[in-house]
Amino acid sequence: MKPVLQVEGVSFAYSRRVRALDRVSFAVPAARFTALLGPNGAGKTTLMALVTHLFRPSEGTIRVAGLDLARHSCAALARMGVVFQRPTLDRDLSVRQNLRYAAALRGFDRREAEARINRTTERLGVQALLERPVRTLSGGQARRVELARALLHEPELLVLDEPTVGLDIDSRRAIVDHVHELCRSDGVAVLWTTHLIDEIREDDRVVVLHRGRVRAQGSPAELMQATGTPDLTAAFGRLTSD
Amino acid sequence: MTAAHLARALAGIVGRELLRFWKQRGRFFAALVRPLVWLFIFAAGFRSILGVSIQPPYQTYILYEVYITPGLVGMILLFSMMQNSLSMVYDREMGSMRFLLVSPLPRSFLLLAKLLGGVLVACLQAYIFLAIAWAWEVRPPALGYLAALPATILAGLMLGSLGLLLSSLIRQLENFAGVMNFVIFPMFFASSALYPLWRVKEASYLLWQIAMANPFTHAVELIRFALYLKLEPTALLVTLVWTAVFLAAALYGYNPERGFLAATGKGE
Numbered sequence: 383m384k385p386v387l388q389v390e391g392v393s394f395a396y397s398r399r400v401r402a403l404d405r406v407s408f409a410v411p412a413a414r415f416t417a418l419l420g421p422n423g424a425g426k427t428t429l430m431a432l433v434t435h436l437f438r439p440s441e442g443t444i445r446v447a448g449l450d451l452a453r454h455s456c457a458a459l460a461r462m463g464v465v466f467q468r469p470t471l472d473r474d475l476s477v478r479q480n481l482r483y484a485a486a487l488r489g490f491d492r493r494e495a496e497a498r499i500n501r502t503t504e505r506l507g508v509q510a511l512l513e514r515p516v517r518t519l520s521g522g523q524a525r526r527v528e529l530a531r532a533l534l535h536e537p538e539l540l541v542l543d544e545p546t547v548g549l550d551i552d553s554r555r556a557i558v559d560h561v562h563e564l565c566r567s568d569g570v571a572v573l574w575t576t577h578l579i580d581e582i583r584e585d586d587r588v589v590v591l592h593r594g595r596v597r598a599q600g601s602p603a604e605l606m607q608a609t610g611t612p613d614l615t616a617a618f619g620r621l622t623s624d
Numbered sequence: 625m626t627a628a629h630l631a632r633a634l635a636g637i638v639g640r641e642l643l644r645f646w647k648q649r650g651r652f653f654a655a656l657v658r659p660l661v662w663l664f665i666f667a668a669g670f671r672s673i674l675g676v677s678i679q680p681p682y683q684t685y686i687l688y689e690v691y692i693t694p695g696l697v698g699m700i701l702l703f704s705m706m707q708n709s710l711s712m713v714y715d716r717e718m719g720s721m722r723f724l725l726v727s728p729l730p731r732s733f734l735l736l737a738k739l740l741g742g743v744l745v746a747c748l749q750a751y752i753f754l755a756i757a758w759a760w761e762v763r764p765p766a767l768g769y770l771a772a773l774p775a776t777i778l779a780g781l782m783l784g785s786l787g788l789l790l791s792s793l794i795r796q797l798e799n800f801a802g803v804m805n806f807v808i809f810p811m812f813f814a815s816s817a818l819y820p821l822w823r824v825k826e827a828s829y830l831l832w833q834i835a836m837a838n839p840f841t842h843a844v845e846l847i848r849f850a851l852y853l854k855l856e857p858t859a860l861l862v863t864l865v866w867t868a869v870f871l872a873a874a875l876y877g878y879n880p881e882r883g884f885l886a887a888t889g890k891g892e
Contacts, residue, residue, distance in 0.1 A: 486636020
């Protein structure tokens with residue numbers, strides 16, 4: 383089966399002196415949770431900016447559902463839902479107004495938009511928040527609304543850039559559980575960046591990024607075996623020790 | 625992507641701008657105070673000092689407040705569109721701009737739609753100001769209000785495109801104070817908004833040359849002539865050309881491959 387996201391030999395530099403990514407390659411299969419694990423400054427957010435077409439790579443290709451992101455960006459982005467590291471909801475508007483705006487950008491008419499908003503918010507347990515202004519939501523509630531917004535158009539690929547930053551433990555756990563459940567039930571391919579190892583489960587795929595390069599990839603068990611370490615924390619420490 | 629998709633997205637983006645405008649109406653009233661102070665106080669004070677001779681598009685001697693009204697419409701557009709670009713920098717820092725840019729639509733379309741939303745809000749403000757000015761006895765021909773609409777929209781597009789370009793160049797929100805000092809104030813004061821160009825020429829030939837090179841001068845003249853049911857071809861041409869230049873540079877600035885944001889990592 384073809385991967386939903388395929389990153390091949392991607393490099394990116396902000397300037398001649400600052401090379402943020404160096405020939406990065408990995409794949410995200412359908413119905414799998416793939417964690418892009420790296421310490422701060424590893425290049426995770428830059429990679430997310432490339433995957434979401436905010437920047438273009440200086441070398442290499444990114445394919446979403448087989449579509450070259452550089453040449454078919456609209457069709458590729460239509461298959462993708464994105465949750466950014468920092469909140470991107472409009473704080474002046476209500477949750478419903480934010481979701482209607484997102485639905486309009488995806489081209490849904492009013493009736494279809496309302497049906498999808500109701501369905502998605504109910505599923506994520508945020509339907510009661512629909513009329514609330516975003517500025518009155520807690521961090522965890524806002525994150526779930528952002529997740530609902532990313533799922534409105536039922537994407538094949540869900541990209542989340544450190545979505546649990548700033549959340550309390552319960553909210554973090556709830557978000558991690560939700561997204562794992564989405565993988566299983568809906569077959570969504572997930573790319574989740576993090577530096578928190580406790581967000582990764584044993585059946586996830588892990589891509590370790592350090593100093594702009596992929597250091598290892600595979601299941602947690604494979605990484606432990608390759609590094610000869612007893613757990614993923616130790617494996618990660620060894621892979622990013624230089 | 626279909627025409628219906630584009631139309632819904634355009635309605636969504638413009639609707640969001642109008643909604644934000646409605647939610648922040650306190651800021652709108654505050655923005656109206658500035659031109660009204662000029663109209664009610666400054667113009668009244670200078671009425672006897674600044675005589676305005678018969679110059680096209682006017683067919684008779686006019687009061688100074690009549691002269692500066694189109695300039696104040698330009699002022700509203702200038703400040704509103706710069707405010708719009710400030711909100712783009714804010715949106716970029718806060719992330720909502722990023723959400724817009726990952727939509728499955730051409731980036732140029734998204735930026736143009738956002739620009740159009742800002743222009744509509746600015747035009748609404750301009751026409752509310754014109755209604756107040758009407759009550760203050762500044763009364764161009766009734767059809768002039770209609771004729772001035774495309775001129776106001778074009779002037780708004782030019783200033784909005786400049787704002788869009790500036791927003792792609794500005795690294796942080798704090799740097800926006802520089803825009804006020806180096807762009808907005810020089811553009812406004814070195815123009816025909818407050819004084820007729822022939823008076824500027826009498827006072828300083830250099831300032832007149834600067835005013836003639838200033839795109840804002842031509843935007844104001846375009847609105848002034850349109851309000852009195854006349855077309856100023858030079859003003860129209862200059863405004864169109866600058867709109868195209870600013871817009872092309874702004875779209876370049878937001879290009880993910882070649883733009884200023886990609887070159888510096890500001891989009892991050």
